[in-house]
Amino acid sequence: MHGPKKRTGEKVFIGICLIALVFPLAMLAILIGDVVADAWPRLSLSFLSGFPSRDATIAGIYPALVGSLLLIALTAVIALPVGVGAAIYLEEYSRRGRLANLVEVNIANLAGVPSIIYGLLGLELFVRVVGLGNSIAAGACTMALLILPIIIMASREALRTVPGDLREGAFALGATKWQTIRQVVLPMALPGILTGSILSVSRAIGETAPLIVVGAVAFITFLPDSLSSEFTVLPIQIFNWISNSPDKDFRANAAAAIVVLLVVLMALNLAAILLRNKYQSRTH
Numbered sequence: 001m002h003g004p005k006k007r008t009g010e011k012v013f014i015g016i017c018l019i020a021l022v023f024p025l026a027m028l029a030i031l032i033g034d035v036v037a038d039a040w041p042r043l044s045l046s047f048l049s050g051f052p053s054r055d056a057t058i059a060g061i062y063p064a065l066v067g068s069l070l071l072i073a074l075t076a077v078i079a080l081p082v083g084v085g086a087a088i089y090l091e092e093y094s095r096r097g098r099l100a101n102l103v104e105v106n107i108a109n110l111a112g113v114p115s116i117i118y119g120l121l122g123l124e125l126f127v128r129v130v131g132l133g134n135s136i137a138a139g140a141c142t143m144a145l146l147i148l149p150i151i152i153m154a155s156r157e158a159l160r161t162v163p164g165d166l167r168e169g170a171f172a173l174g175a176t177k178w179q180t181i182r183q184v185v186l187p188m189a190l191p192g193i194l195t196g197s198i199l200s201v202s203r204a205i206g207e208t209a210p211l212i213v214v215g216a217v218a219f220i221t222f223l224p225d226s227l228s229s230e231f232t233v234l235p236i237q238i239f240n241w242i243s244n245s246p247d248k249d250f251r252a253n254a255a256a257a258i259v260v261l262l263v264v265l266m267a268l269n270l271a272a273i274l275l276r277n278k279y280q281s282r283t284h
Helices: 002-042 045-049 062-093 098-111 115-129 136-160 164-172 177-205 209-214 234-244 248-283
Strands: none
Touching: 002 248, 045 062, 045 248, 062 098, 062 136, 062 177, 062 234, 062 248, 098 136, 115 136, 115 209, 136 177, 136 209, 164 177, 177 248, 209 234, 234 248
16 A cells, blocks of 8 residues: 555655756756857957956956966965865874864864955955955965865865775885875875865855955956966956946956856866876776
8 A cells, every 4th residue: 555655755756856956957057058148249369368448349358367367376376285284184193082173173164154254354364464465465365265174174085085904004014104195095085185176276266255355456457467466356357347337248248257267167177077087097
């Protein structure tokens, strides 16, 4: 008696799950299609290499694109060594206890803090106290703080996937703690570390609120020539075009910039997949 009812319930549950999965994907596809349709007339090399202008028909995103790439590169240089190093210490060297548990809880909580809070922290710490001003260095340090907890958590999870037998085998052969970590643990955990780190950097490239708080410029007609230069990024350029002008041409520029930003994000995600597959094949 319960068999047909159970199978019916399973089918209903599966149907609901499929609808819950397909509906957001369909809406996302519709939104992306609408943005691409609006952006298509403006997507060109002149748009990529052009500078912002009051004339929407000749305005470009070159300073914002260069600023985004420089910001992400500098953010990765700052955050990756610190994040991976912290994960190695917490996972391989730190003793379990109340202090370690407190640190773990705080790292998990920091990963969920709204990004604008990091912007306020960066404004007070890097812009005012350290004296970096409204520079690309201050923006990179702020974004490094934003993604640091995520990198630490992802790196620790990757380190935990390495079997303990490998560590014990290395110790049995006379390897030191650091030699074991460097030659055995890190190569095995590298695919997961790279994937988590690149995805963390991908999150940073789409952030707007922290950089506005730190003082990124919305309209800029020059390229940053040093770490102390003012800068802008693609999300802020998009925000400026959308919010400050009802002009149809500026909305098309914003749509084209959104497409470029999506391409950059997809490139970073593809790089994460390729690097993971490459190092996984080496370790097997």
